[in-house]
Amino acid sequence: MTTFQHLDIPTLADWLDARHALALVDIRDPHSFEHGHIPGSRRLDNDTVGAFIDEAPRELPLVVVCYHGHSSQQAAAWLAGQGFAEVYSLDGGFTDWQLRHPDRVER
Structure with a gap:
């Protein structure tokens, strides 16, 4: 069975600082995404996931972000099943990212 890995906030911050090539997707609702997201992330939902997969x-590496790091786990597992080699769920989600890195939130 294809699975995903957990990623912590400090590691993601290091990867972004190092300009590590990765795809960053945010599965929160449009309103939440519009009011703040990790720079470089793309909002993903049922309407856009097909195009993203194509x-x-x-x-x-593909990093999935949600509110607190719970629903991103199901999404990460599903995306891993779609043939992505390295899939991560961000532990703590956007909520924890925003607490630790308020200066690194794009609006």
């Missing part, structure tokens, strides 16, 4: 490079 165009996203499977070899890049």
